[in-house]
Structures are given as structure tokens and as C-alpha cells.
Amino acid sequence: MLRYLTKRFAYYAVLLVAAVFLAYALAGAALQPRVYFEAKVPRPAAASVERQLTDLNLNDRTPVVERFGHWAGDLLLHGDLGRTIHDTPVMDDFRRRVWVSLRLLLIGSLLGMVLGVAAGAWSAVRQYRISDRLLTVLSFVLLSTPVFLVALFLKNGAIAAKDAVGHEVVPFTGYETPGLSGGLGAHLADWALHLLLPTLSLALGGLATYSRYQRGTMLDVLGADYLRTAEAKGLTRGRALVKHGLRTAVIPMSTMFAYSFLGIFTGAAFTETIFGWHGMGEWFIQSVNEQDVNAVVAVNLFAAVVVLASGFLADTLHAALDPRVRS
Amino acid sequence: MTAVIAESAGPAEPAGPGSPAAPAVPGPTGRGRIVLARLLAARWAVVGAVIVLLLFLLAFGGGFLTPWDYATPDYGALRQPPSGTHWFGTNGVGQDVFAQTVRGLQKSLVIGLLVALFSTVLASLVGACAGYFGGWTDRLLMFLVDLMLVFPSFLVITIVSPRLKGAGWLAFVLLLALFNWMITARVVRSMTISLREREFVRAAQFMGVRPLRIISRHILPNVASFLIIDATIAVGGAVMSETALSYFGFGVKAPDVSLGTLLAAGTSEAPVFPWLFYFAAGLLVLFVLAVNLIGDGLRDALDPTSEGARRPRRSRRSRTRAGAGASAGASAGASAGASASASASASASASASATTKRTSA
Numbered sequence: 001m002l003r004y005l006t007k008r009f010a011y012y013a014v015l016l017v018a019a020v021f022l023a024y025a026l027a028g029a030a031l032q033p034r035v036y037f038e039a040k041v042p043r044p045a046a047a048s049v050e051r052q053l054t055d056l057n058l059n060d061r062t063p064v065v066e067r068f069g070h071w072a073g074d075l076l077l078h079g080d081l082g083r084t085i086h087d088t089p090v091m092d093d094f095r096r097r098v099w100v101s102l103r104l105l106l107i108g109s110l111l112g113m114v115l116g117v118a119a120g121a122w123s124a125v126r127q128y129r130i131s132d133r134l135l136t137v138l139s140f141v142l143l144s145t146p147v148f149l150v151a152l153f154l155k156n157g158a159i160a161a162k163d164a165v166g167h168e169v170v171p172f173t174g175y176e177t178p179g180l181s182g183g184l185g186a187h188l189a190d191w192a193l194h195l196l197l198p199t200l201s202l203a204l205g206g207l208a209t210y211s212r213y214q215r216g217t218m219l220d221v222l223g224a225d226y227l228r229t230a231e232a233k234g235l236t237r238g239r240a241l242v243k244h245g246l247r248t249a250v251i252p253m254s255t256m257f258a259y260s261f262l263g264i265f266t267g268a269a270f271t272e273t274i275f276g277w278h279g280m281g282e283w284f285i286q287s288v289n290e291q292d293v294n295a296v297v298a299v300n301l302f303a304a305v306v307v308l309a310s311g312f313l314a315d316t317l318h319a320a321l322d323p324r325v326r327s
Numbered sequence: 328m329t330a331v332i333a334e335s336a337g338p339a340e341p342a343g344p345g346s347p348a349a350p351a352v353p354g355p356t357g358r359g360r361i362v363l364a365r366l367l368a369a370r371w372a373v374v375g376a377v378i379v380l381l382l383f384l385l386a387f388g389g390g391f392l393t394p395w396d397y398a399t400p401d402y403g404a405l406r407q408p409p410s411g412t413h414w415f416g417t418n419g420v421g422q423d424v425f426a427q428t429v430r431g432l433q434k435s436l437v438i439g440l441l442v443a444l445f446s447t448v449l450a451s452l453v454g455a456c457a458g459y460f461g462g463w464t465d466r467l468l469m470f471l472v473d474l475m476l477v478f479p480s481f482l483v484i485t486i487v488s489p490r491l492k493g494a495g496w497l498a499f500v501l502l503l504a505l506f507n508w509m510i511t512a513r514v515v516r517s518m519t520i521s522l523r524e525r526e527f528v529r530a531a532q533f534m535g536v537r538p539l540r541i542i543s544r545h546i547l548p549n550v551a552s553f554l555i556i557d558a559t560i561a562v563g564g565a566v567m568s569e570t571a572l573s574y575f576g577f578g579v580k581a582p583d584v585s586l587g588t589l590l591a592a593g594t595s596e597a598p599v600f601p602w603l604f605y606f607a608a609g610l611l612v613l614f615v616l617a618v619n620l621i622g623d624g625l626r627d628a629l630d631p632t633s634e635g636a637r638r639p640r641r642s643r644r645s646r647t648r649a650g651a652g653a654s655a656g657a658s659a660g661a662s663a664g665a666s667a668s669a670s671a672s673a674s675a676s677a678s679a680s681a682t683t684k685r686t687s688a
Contacts, residue, residue: 015470015474019474019477023478023482026486140620141612141616143619144612144615144616146567146570146611148574149570149608152594152608153608156604262477266481284485296482300478300479303482304478307476
């Protein structure tokens with residue numbers, strides 16, 4: 001198992017380097033920090049623009065490979081992600097925003113996974129009953145609604161509730177109440193309440209996709225002979241289903257978790273923008289508009305690391321559940 | 328949805344535990360007819376097809392129903408609710424929301440169709456080549472696939488799309504297609520690998536047929552049903568990606584309208600002027616839902632091992648479990664299991680790719 005995982009890890013490391021280089025080259029070629037500086041009022045002198053660009057390692061007259069080498073060297077030696085277009089360290093923004101995003105991403109995707117697997121398995125066991133049919137209809141409607149639209153519906157619902165009651169029922173902007181007094185408990189409750197709608201908008205999509213898929217794999221397993229054998233040797237149906245059925249039915253899902261994490265990341269970028277969270281996604285959209293190459297690359301790096309980490313986790317899960325993979 | 332379909336068709340099935348798995352098709356005279364008959368039997372797929380057809384009629388013919396143009400403002404009616412003159416109301420500058428919605432729907436549908444077409448063609452070519460040739464071709468192509476999967480497509484589109492202003496929406500279509508083929512290609516590859524060992528492919532190889540010809544004549548027709556299903560669902564996924572990107576200003580640009588730009592324009596006013604938002608939102612969800620229904624029905628119709636086709640076995644099994652003997656169900660399960668092994672992985676990954684596509688929106 002260790003050998004298998006080491007091999008996967010090495011592969012992911014190569015992928016990461018290639019992806020980051022591509023992101024850097026692409027951002028360096030497509031974004032135009034020069035235009036940003038030249039558009040300033042009053043218009044700065046050409047020499048000053050040139051110097052600022054070179055200082056920030058953004059000068060498009062130096063080859064991309066050279067700029068990338070400079071950037072990667074700083075990152076590896078000093079853990080430095082370069083400077084933003086406003087001449088502040090990218091790392092400062094990165095540190096501040098990474099937890100905002102991770103909080104949303106982790107809770108949203110985990111909730112979607114667990115609920116989706118549970119709902120799918122439950123729905124398969126109760127195939128053709130009312131609950132199964134309701135879940136099927138619900139997941140089809142959710143599957144057909146883009147994440148940003150789900151988020152907008154939730155936000156509009158919260159606004160409508162506020163207008164109806166007269167005060168804010170569920171918060172729909174930001175991730176904390178500014179200037180909140182009180183102890184740790186009050187802060188935690190405040191965080192949880194702010195997390196509710198954005199997390200829900202991410203988790204609902206996951207719930208719909210995973211439950212459809214889990215229902216299918218679970219149905220295949222339900223008819224299997226080994227499940228009958230497990231019951232015949234004295235296990236209750238429930239225990240047999242969980243110990244032998246669910247375990248087998250979750251295996252094909254582990255690959256899907258990895259692939260769909262990227263989708264969740266994209267969804268989170270939209271969700272953050274809609275709910276006014278100052279996370280990585282919002283930062284990204286803002287930096288693209290400001291032609292801020294280093295910040296854009298930092299977000300790409302974050303996304304690649306998150307996706308590869310989830311891929312590695314999925315591999316580990318797969319290897320742990322399925323002994324055939326380990327050999 | 329399959330559950331609903333299966334249930335509604337259920338009572339017609341023979342109930343006896345010993346009866347053969349009776350197909351709902353009269354006289355199997357050809358694959359095309361079987362598929363069509365199965366598709367028509369799946370009521371929800373028919374409903375989906377009718378909805379898609381109506382939406383296309385609306386998108387391309389709706390403009391002739393109203394005297395209003397999507398761009399010309401009616402200064403006498405600003406932010407008017409839906410009425411006889413303006414069916415979907417008007418927006419802040421007095422433009423007719425119905426005309427705008429029709430126009431946006433048209434653009435979104437065209438983009439969705441083209442993206443699905445391009446990405447499916449690309450995916451089948453790359454997947455089939457990787458699977459058929461194996462070795463370094465395979466390794467290289469799969470590394471490319473993995474690389475593009477790691478590379479957040481949304482981020483790349485966001486970076487590149489402002490530079491494509493002059494190239495218009497067709498460049499946007501190509502860009503979307505370029506980031507939408509990877510998972511399909513993976514599935515096609517794994518199907519090709521198993522097809523490569525089959526007798527008819529071997530025979531063609533020994534007869535000296537050239538590889539590219541084998542791929543186009545023998546491999547691709549055998550993965551066609553998966554590709555059709557996948558392309559159908561990809562249309563829905565592409566429309567969702569398009570609207571999401573346009574919503575944030577990275578897709579279709581200002582003089583043009585799509586459902587995404589309409590939603591973006593209507594969002595802030597949605598609580599007070601709901602017609603600016605909910606008509607476009609409703610049509611978007613309706614279209615994708617209808618496409619998904621068709622895709623689901625197609626999966627049942629084209630794939631002999633899918634849930635819909637397996638239905639008789641399942642219902643009988645549950646009955647025997649409730650009753651006395653279990654042997655009938657077990658034997659049915661064994662026979663179905665043997666035939667399932669060939670394409671089970673394909674159908675499983677088909678739904679996987681469909682669902683993964685969805686999340687990219």
C-alpha cells in the first residue's frame with residue numbers, strides 16, 4: 001500500500017509543477033499589468049512604469065521562463081509568493097483568505113459527500129417507495145440548477161424572509177458580524193450562522209450528484225450473492241448492508257470525490273462572490289480584473305494543491321477500502 | 328427519475344416468479360426500433376424531449392411573436408410588471424424582457440449544443456487513440472488529461488476570455504469545449520482498451536486495416552451509445568457553464584445577451600422586480616432539467632444493463648424476497664450479472680462523467 005501511495009504522490013507532484021508552470025505562463029501571457037499601470041491618472045512616465053514592472057517581476061519584456069524561475073525560486077527558498085500589483089506581499093492576502101475559503105470548501109464538500117452517500121444508500125434500500133421518488137425528483141431539479149443559481153435562490157429567500165419578519169433571520173453577507181462582542185461561544189455561533197447559506201449552496205449540489213450515483217452503485221450491490229451469504233451466516237440485514245454492502249458501493253465513489261472537488265472549488269468561487277465572502281474565489285475574480293499576475297497564480301497554486309490533495313486522499317481511501325489496489 | 332419511470336410502467340409486468348423477463352417491446356426487429364420503443368416507453372424522457380422541442384421553438388420563433396426588439400427600449404414603460412403589451416414586463420431602461428429572454432435562450436442553446444458537439448468529438452478522438460495505441464501515446468495523452476483536470480478550467484477561461492473580446496462568442500464556445508472533454512475521454516479510453524482485445528478488432532488488424540480506420544469503423548461505433556448519452560448531458564452542463572461564466576462577466580459580452588447576462592442584470596433587483604430574474608432562471612432550470620431527463624431515458628434505452636432494462640429482474644427479486652423461495656431471483660441475478668460485466672463499467676462511468684460535468688458549472 002505504501003509503495004502504491006508513494007507512486008501516486010510522485011505523479012501528483014509532477015502534475016503540480018506542470019500545472020503551476022502552465023498557470024504562470026498563461027497568466028503572464030494573457031494578463032496585462034503594463035496596461036494597468038499605464039492607465040493610471042496622471043499617466044506615469046514610461047521609465048517609472050518599466051521600473052515598477054521589473055520590481056514586481058511582472059515585466060512582459062523579460063521572458064516568461066525567466067520570470068517563472070524568479071518566482072519559483074522565491075517561493076521555494078523564502079516561501080514568498082511575490083508581490084501584488086499594489087506592491088503588498090501576496091502572502092498576506094493569501095493567509096487571510098485561505099482559511100475563509102477552506103472553511104467553506106471543507107465543510108461544504110464533506111457535508112455534501114456524507115449526506116449524498118447516506119441519502120443515496122437509503123434511497124436504494126427503499127427503492128420505488130415515496131421517499132425514494134421524492135429524493136429522485138429533488139436531486140434531478142438540483143442537478144439542473146447551476147451552483148450560482150442555487151446560491152442566488154437561497155440569498156433571495158433570506159432577503160424575502162428578512163423583509164417579511166422585519167429583521168435578519170439568516171445572515172446572507174460576509175462570514176462574521178463585524179465588531180461582535182461576547183465570548184468564544186458567541187463567535188462560534190455567529191460563524192456557524194454565517195456559514196449556513198453558503199455551505200448549503202455548495203452541499204446541495206454534492207448531495208444531488210452523489211446520491212444519484214450512490215443509489216446506482218448501491219442497487220447493484222443489493223442483489224449481490226455475498227450480501228445474501230452475509231445474512232445467511234447470521235448478520236442482521238442492517239449490519240450486512242453497512243459492513244458488506246455500503247463498503248463495496250462506496251469504492252467507485254472515491255474517484256468521483258476527487259474529480260468533483262474541482263467543481264466544488266469553482267462553485268465556491270461563485271458562492272463567495274454572491275455571499276460577499278472575502279475568500280480565494282472573490283480574490284481571483286478581482287485580481288483578474290486588476291491584471292494582477294502574482295495573485296492569480298497564487299490562487300491557481302492553491303486550487304491545484306487542493307485538488308491534488310483531494311485526489312491523493314481519494315487514492316488513499318480507495319486503497320484502504322479495496323485490497324486489490326494495494327498489490 | 329428512472330425510479331418513477333419504472334414504477335409507472337411496473338403494473339404491466341407479469342407478476343409470476345417463473346415468467347420470463349418480458350420486454351415492453353413488440354417484435355424486436357432492429358436495434359434502432361428497440362431503442363426508440365424503449366425511449367417512448369420512458370415517459371419522462373418523452374416529456375423532456377417535448378420540453379426541449381418547445382424551448383427551441385420559443386428560442387427561434389419567439390422573436391416573431393412580439394413586436395418588441397430585445398435591444399430597443401420602450402421609454403413609456405420602465406420596470407413594468409408583465410402585461411398584455413410586455414409579456415414578461417420591462418427592465419430599467421424599458422427593454423422588453425420577453426424579447427430579451429427569447430434572445431438569451433437562443434444564444435445559450437446554440438452555445439450549449441456547439442460545446443457539447445465539439446467536446447464530444449475531441450473526447451472520442453483522444454480517448455480512442457489513447458486506448459487503442461497504448462504505450463507512450465496513452466501515457467502522454469492521459470498526462471495531458473490529468474493536467475487539464477488539475478488545471479481549474481474556470482480559472483483559465485476567466486483569465487483568457489477578456490482577451491477574446493474581438494473574437495466573439497464562437498471563441499468562447501471553443502474555450503468551453505476545450506475544458507469539457509477530459510472525463511469523457513477517460514471513459515472512452517477504458518472502453519477502447521477492452522474493445523481492442525475483441526475478435527472483430529483483432530480480425531481487422533490481421534487483415535491489415537490501418538489503425539485510424541479501425542478506430543473510426545470498429546471502435547467508435549461501439550462506444551457510440553455512451554457518446555450519445557454523454558453528449559446529451561453535456562449540452563445541459565455546457566449551458567450551465569455558459570450562464571455561470573456570463574453571469575460573472577466572463578462569457579457572452581454586453582451587446583449580446585444570454586441567459587447568464589440576463590440573470591446578472593436581474594439579480595440585484597430580483598426581490599423587488601421578480602420578473603427581471605425568475606423568467607430567465609426558470610427557463611434555464613427547465614431546459615437543463617429536460618435535457619437531463621432525455622439523457623436518463625437514453626441511458627435506459629441504449630444500455631441493456633441499465634436500471635430501466637433490468638427492471639423485470641429487480642421487481643421479481645423483491646417479490647420473491649417477500650415471498651417464500653429465493654432461488655428464482657438468484658438465478659436471474661446470475662444471468663443478468665454475466666451480461667452486465669461487459670458494459671457495467673461503461674454505464675457506471677457514464678453517469679459519473681455526467682454528474683461530474685454538472686459540478687463544473
